[in-house]
Amino acid sequence: MTHRFLVGRDLALSTDQARQIATVLRLRPGDQVTLLADGEELDYRLDQVSAAAVAGTVVARRPAGAEPRVRLVLALPLLRGEHSELVLESATQLGVARFVPYTSSRSVARELGTEKRKRWERIAREAVETSRRARLPEIAPVMGWPQLFEELEGDTLVAWEEEHTLRLGDAVPRGSDAVSLVIGPEGGLTPDEVDLARRNGAQVVSLGRRPLRAETAAIAAVAELIAALDR
Amino acid sequence: MTHRFLVGRDLALSTDQARQIATVLRLRPGDQVTLLADGEELDYRLDQVSAAAVAGTVVARRPAGAEPRVRLVLALPLLRGEHSELVLESATQLGVARFVPYTSSRSVARELGTEKRKRWERIAREAVETSRRARLPEIAPVMGWPQLFEELEGDTLVAWEEEHTLRLGDAVPRGSDAVSLVIGPEGGLTPDEVDLARRNGAQVVSLGRRPLRAETAAIAAVAELIAALDR
Numbered sequence: 010m011t012h013r014f015l016v017g018r019d020l021a022l023s024t025d026q027a028r029q030i031a032t033v034l035r036l037r038p039g040d041q042v043t044l045l046a047d048g049e050e051l052d053y054r055l056d057q058v059s060a061a062a063v064a065g066t067v068v069a070r071r072p073a074g075a076e077p078r079v080r081l082v083l084a085l086p087l088l089r090g091e092h093s094e095l096v097l098e099s100a101t102q103l104g105v106a107r108f109v110p111y112t113s114s115r116s117v118a119r120e121l122g123t124e125k126r127k128r129w130e131r132i133a134r135e136a137v138e139t140s141r142r143a144r145l146p147e148i149a150p151v152m153g154w155p156q157l158f159e160e161l162e163g164d165t166l167v168a169w170e171e172e173h174t175l176r177l178g179d180a181v182p183r184g185s186d187a188v189s190l191v192i193g194p195e196g197g198l199t200p201d202e203v204d205l206a207r208r209n210g211a212q213v214v215s216l217g218r219r220p221l222r223a224e225t226a227a228i229a230a231v232a233e234l235i236a237a238l239d240r
Numbered sequence: 241m242t243h244r245f246l247v248g249r250d251l252a253l254s255t256d257q258a259r260q261i262a263t264v265l266r267l268r269p270g271d272q273v274t275l276l277a278d279g280e281e282l283d284y285r286l287d288q289v290s291a292a293a294v295a296g297t298v299v300a301r302r303p304a305g306a307e308p309r310v311r312l313v314l315a316l317p318l319l320r321g322e323h324s325e326l327v328l329e330s331a332t333q334l335g336v337a338r339f340v341p342y343t344s345s346r347s348v349a350r351e352l353g354t355e356k357r358k359r360w361e362r363i364a365r366e367a368v369e370t371s372r373r374a375r376l377p378e379i380a381p382v383m384g385w386p387q388l389f390e391e392l393e394g395d396t397l398v399a400w401e402e403e404h405t406l407r408l409g410d411a412v413p414r415g416s417d418a419v420s421l422v423i424g425p426e427g428g429l430t431p432d433e434v435d436l437a438r439r440n441g442a443q444v445v446s447l448g449r450r451p452l453r454a455e456t457a458a459i460a461a462v463a464e465l466i467a468a469l470d471r
């Protein structure tokens with residue numbers, strides 16, 4: 010397996026990527042890497058390698074083929090510590106197309122600073138490379154609860170611990186181009202917040218009989234939903 | 241929501257739990273906690289509270305109701321850093337009944353020392369309390385690859401990146417009391433190892449078109465499997 014790098018449409022490797030190729034991986038002219046670019050996967054032969062810049066030639070290209078067939082948007086609560094990052098990493102590998110970070114009344118974490126956002130972007134990029142997705146998920150600005158529903162796309166599902174009847178697996182929207190999934194923060198969503206979601210057309214679903222921590226809930230729900238949607 | 245504590249059949253709270261009740265949570269006689277004991281959930285009124293010992297009275301008991309209907313065994317590769325712990329935490333919340341840690345030829349991490357095993361047990365206990373399961377999952381000794389198949393129970397599924405046809409969701413065993421799931425280590429399983437699994441009767445399945453890191457694969461596969469089995 011060759012090393013994979015996510016690049017833009019111009020196929021240019023960044024200085025960080027050049028440094029990694031030259032200094033960390035110690036690749037040489039003639040070695041091959043894989044570029045992931047805008048839905049394509051390209052075999053790329055290195056012609057010039059230095060820590061400042063790398064140049065090469067595309068020797069084969071094919072559709073990346075690993076993007077899910079349905080656009081999944083994840084409304085991700087800001088979580089304490091590194092829990093949001095953990096979800097971001099796994100959910101990007103699983104195929105989420107867009108993250109909408111948000112806070113609600115019981116949120117503990119409330120801010121996504123510039124440094125942390127940069128870190129999120131780096132984590133998402135690495136997860137795309139791991140999972141051969143060839144397209145970076147978008148990370149929207151942080152929203153509040155009512156505002157969130159203007160940002161979501163397609164059919165919206167809200168996972169709620171107090172819902173005991175309708176299971177996620179029985180509520181998977183069929184035939185939609187886009188599906189949005191909302192997971193609550195550590196302290197949960199309030200009944201008023203869930204009412205507002207319902208008035209915005211969201212379906213409220215259960216993730217099963219066991220209460221889950223927010224990050225487990227997010228990864229588990231994305232996994233179940235993607236498995237059902239991307240067939 | 242009251243605080244939940246996993247205890248044995250004798251309902252005795254450990255000194256660690258007593259200290260948490262007295263010193264961290266600062267509960268007083270008359271306050272109530274929830275005990276999770278051997279499949280039951282009990283409302284427990286505190287009568288005496290000190291950092292050394294707590295005594296109380298059961299005021300109500302009911303079946304815990306959160307154990308999955310099927311016994312799921314997870315063969316969990318020893319992973320680098322804290323990745324195994326992460327899987328252990330999420331997979332316990334999701335409902336895994338037994339963990340069988342193992343190493344195979346491409347494993348990077350190879351040992352589960354006494355301290356680390358204690359840490360695993362603490363993580364599993366906390367995850368049981370989070371998810372109201374009332375039964376601690378077993379953590380088996382570390383196995384090698386061939387030996388592993390003597391330890392697994394029921395129908396066995398092996399998730400493999402090189403399997404592209406049969407999806408996990410299409411291979412869920414029906415009518416089994418127990419199902420075992422094997423996830424590969426960071427470096428993946430070798431074709432020889434997968435052959436040996438097949439000769440031991442295992443079904444080899446795909447987790448979808450995107451390569452996943454081992455810990456994402458484990459949590460996603462457990463989530464999908466439990467959602468299908470525990471209905």
